[in-house]
Amino acid sequence: MKVSSAFAATLSAIIAACSALPSDSMVSRRSTSDRLVFAHFMVGIVSDRTSASDYDADMQRAKAYGIDAFALNIGTDTFSDQQLGYAYESAANNDMKVFISFDFNWWSTSQATEIGQKIAQYGSLAGQLMYDDKIFVSSFAGDGVDVAALKSAAGGNVFFAPNFHPSYGTDLSDVDGLLNWMGWPSNGNNKAPTAGANVTVEEGDEEYITALDGKPYIAPASPWFSTHFGPEVTYSKNWVFPSDLLFYQRWNDLLTLGPQFIEVVTWNDYGESHYVGPLNSPHTDDGSSRWANDMPHDGWLDLAKPYIAAFHDGATSLSSSYITEDQLIYWYRPQPRLMDCDATDTCMVAANNDTGNYFEGRPNGWESMEDAVFVVALLQSAGTVQVTSGPNTETFDAPAGASAFQVPMGFGPQSFSLSRDGETVLSGTSLKDIIDGCVCGIYNFNAYVGSLPATFSDPLEPPSLNAFSEGLKVSTCSATPSLGLTSTTPPETIPTGTITPGSAITGAATTTSTISTTSTISTTSTFISTTTTTTSSAATSTTTGTCIAGTGPDNYSGLCSFCCNYGYCPGSDGSAGPCTCTAYGDPVPTPPVTGTVGVPLDGEGDSYLGLCSFACNHGYCPSTACQVES
Numbered sequence: 268m269k270v271s272s273a274f275a276a277t278l279s280a281i282i283a284a285c286s287a288l289p290s291d292s293m294v295s296r297r298s299t300s301d302r303l304v305f306a307h308f309m310v311g312i313v314s315d316r317t318s319a320s321d322y323d324a325d326m327q328r329a330k331a332y333g334i335d336a337f338a339l340n341i342g343t344d345t346f347s348d349q350q351l352g353y354a355y356e357s358a359a360n361n362d363m364k365v366f367i368s369f370d371f372n373w374w375s376t377s378q379a380t381e382i383g384q385k386i387a388q389y390g391s392l393a394g395q396l397m398y399d400d401k402i403f404v405s406s407f408a409g410d411g412v413d414v415a416a417l418k419s420a421a422g423g424n425v426f427f428a429p430n431f432h433p434s435y436g437t438d439l440s441d442v443d444g445l446l447n448w449m450g451w452p453s454n455g456n457n458k459a460p461t462a463g464a465n466v467t468v469e470e471g472d473e474e475y476i477t478a479l480d481g482k483p484y485i486a487p488a489s490p491w492f493s494t495h496f497g498p499e500v501t502y503s504k505n506w507v508f509p510s511d512l513l514f515y516q517r518w519n520d521l522l523t524l525g526p527q528f529i530e531v532v533t534w535n536d537y538g539e540s541h542y543v544g545p546l547n548s549p550h551t552d553d554g555s556s557r558w559a560n561d562m563p564h565d566g567w568l569d570l571a572k573p574y575i576a577a578f579h580d581g582a583t584s585l586s587s588s589y590i591t592e593d594q595l596i597y598w599y600r601p602q603p604r605l606m607d608c609d610a611t612d613t614c615m616v617a618a619n620n621d622t623g624n625y626f627e628g629r630p631n632g633w634e635s636m637e638d639a640v641f642v643v644a645l646l647q648s649a650g651t652v653q654v655t656s657g658p659n660t661e662t663f664d665a666p667a668g669a670s671a672f673q674v675p676m677g678f679g680p681q682s683f684s685l686s687r688d689g690e691t692v693l694s695g696t697s698l699k700d701i702i703d704g705c706v707c708g709i710y711n712f713n714a715y716v717g718s719l720p721a722t723f724s725d726p727l728e729p730p731s732l733n734a735f736s737e738g739l740k741v742s743t744c745s746a747t748p749s750l751g752l753t754s755t756t757p758p759e760t761i762p763t764g765t766i767t768p769g770s771a772i773t774g775a776a777t778t779t780s781t782i783s784t785t786s787t788i789s790t791t792s793t794f795i796s797t798t799t800t801t802t803s804s805a806a807t808s809t810t811t812g813t814c815i816a817g818t819g820p821d822n823y824s825g826l827c828s829f830c831c832n833y834g835y836c837p838g839s840d841g842s843a844g845p846c847t848c849t850a851y852g853d854p855v856p857t858p859p860v861t862g863t864v865g866v867p868l869d870g871e872g873d874s875y876l877g878l879c880s881f882a883c884n885h886g887y888c889p890s891t892a893c894q895v896e897s
């Protein structure tokens with residue numbers, strides 16, 4: 268394996284630029300030739316990956332959007348080394364770069380030597396990001412770790428840019444740079460701002476840049492923050508940070524600021540809703556599928572793309588020359604913030620609050636999110652943007668370049684259009700309605716992100732839905748993706764009538780006709796059409812064979828046989844699970860969903876959760892293992 272010549276050239280430029288820099292140069296005066304963009308990648312949720320190729324799609328997609336390296340966040344899981352090996356190998360195969368980001372929620376600051384040894388273990392691999400000819404390493408938290416000892420154990424050749432906190436008074440003399448994690452306005456104490464305690468992201472920039480005194484700064488760029496874990500897990504936490512138009516504003520500010528590095532927070536942290544990577548990026552379910560299902564964020568990466576290109580060029584603002592096609596990117600929460608979900612929410616009872624991050628009911632900070640539909644227009648030349656949110660329609664003059672708009676949230680379909688000189692350029696209706704209800708019964712403060720032209724279909728895959736029903740109080744919501752493809756023009760015939768549970772909507776699988784225009788996604792309707800399910804499994808089969816048969820020990824044999832037949836075979840792919848896949852091939856169409864929410868019999872282990880959920884929802888609900896949730 269060798270470093271590609273293109274990247275080797277970049278590295279030489281980096282080295283040359285760095286050695287030429289005076290040590291006291293301010294961030295804004297540094298050379299722009301060595302500006303890099305990272306994306307924070309959670310390794311802790313990808314234990315189900317079984318080969319380097321399982322990382323290829325992420326590497327290729329990130330690279331195509333201009334991201335230079337993944338910051339691989341690792342805890343102390345037993346699978347970390349295997350996954351790091353795959354990630355480094357895939358990076359090398361795809362001309363990407365990676366580096367380790369030690370998560371001190373799990374690592375102890377007393378482990379400087381072990382951390383240094385871990386750095387040495389991976390630092391010479393071809394996928395490693397080198398900066399200033401040194402092994403690039405970062406962290407989440409870690410104030411107090413002995414940096415000199417860490418570097419020494421690593422062999423000395425380390426560029427250490429951890430997420431230390433200047434406000435803690437940490438000794439920064441041995442660090443080479445710093446990551447600021449706080450990409451969201453806060454109260455200075457890891458919760459949403461209040462009138463009396465209000466720390467902006469820019470104030471965080473200033474604090475870090477001052478403390479760094481000329482050393483490189485890794486500035487955060489995050490699109491959103493919402494987490495809603497209740498007593499169903501041990502890591503209960505339930506709060507939001509103000510997000511709304513944050514990502515758009517932040518990218519503009521970052522071009523003005525011009526830091527050495529930017530870290531997108533994150534690629535795949537579904538649990539905190541700040542993922543910009545695809546839902547179908549393979550991962551296990553930490554319980555976040557309850558708010559991530561049917562909530563793709565891919566449009567946010569489209570939003571970032573021209574800004575990343577401009578940042579690499581050293582531009583201080585985004586000119587329309589960075590926009591290669593007209594695009595509307597829109598997002599909104601699926602339900603208003605005052606919707607009362609107390610009767611069915613998952614966070615209505617006491618739960619572990621050791622972290623101080625758990626709140627009952629509506630997430631802490633909810634009032635910092637506006638009930639609005641947000642739109643960013645990326646335009647090659649000026650145009651007219653029209654937004655219709657339920658009954659609210661507003662029209663805006665949008666200039667060439669990037670601009671942002673918001674419209675008060677209204678119930679029902681969400682439609683968007685771009686016109687220019689009286690001609691419609693883009694037009695379409697979102698796959699996700701805003702409902703007068705609670706999605707799956709919960710306070711879901713995650714965002715749905717769509718775009719015109721529409722992007723690809725991006726469903727959560729079954730292993731990423733394993734914990735979907737844990738804690739859910741409603742039985743009308745199933746662990747199955749329901750979105751099809753967005754239409755980029757208004758549908759010629761609008762489907763009418765009520766979608767009843769289990770009914771198939773014909774014609775949606777292979778055409779771009781919308782399936783969502785009139786289907787209200789709510790707690791009382793089913794989400795599913797058979798055809799969309801088929802579409803999603805067909806879409807994934809093009810890269811890897813889908814499991815089409817499988818077995819399991821004794822009590823599991825029936826469930827495994829049924830589920831593996833349709834591509835869901837927990838245990839066959841390195842994930843935790845009792846099943847073994849025995850044959851791969853073209854995906855077998857999944858039977859229509861029934862809407863039946865199956866859970867394990869009382870007293871059975873979690874290993875039945877995903878199997879009962881999937882099987883019961885597709886018509887096989889063996890009473891020896893599963894029961895229907897009442």
Ligand SMILES: *[C@@H]1O[C@H](CO)[C@@H](O)[C@H](O)[C@H]1NC(C)=O
Nearest residue numbers: 452460461462463465466467
């Ligand atoms: C915090 O400050 C920002 C910027 O000045 C302001 O827009 C925001 O409304 C403030 N938040 C609160 C809760 O006062």
Ligand SMILES: *[C@@H]1O[C@H](CO)[C@@H](O)[C@H](O)[C@H]1NC(C)=O
Nearest residue numbers: 617620622623624625626627
């Ligand atoms: C959890 O702890 C935080 C911080 O002490 C507190 O503000 C919050 O009210 C607690 N949550 C619950 C549900 O008691």
Ligand SMILES: *[C@@H]1O[C@H](CO)[C@@H](O)[C@H](O)[C@H]1NC(C)=O
Nearest residue numbers: 821822823870871872874875
């Ligand atoms: C399987 O069934 C047997 C007999 O009913 C029972 O004793 C055993 O606990 C079951 N195993 C699992 C893993 O549920």
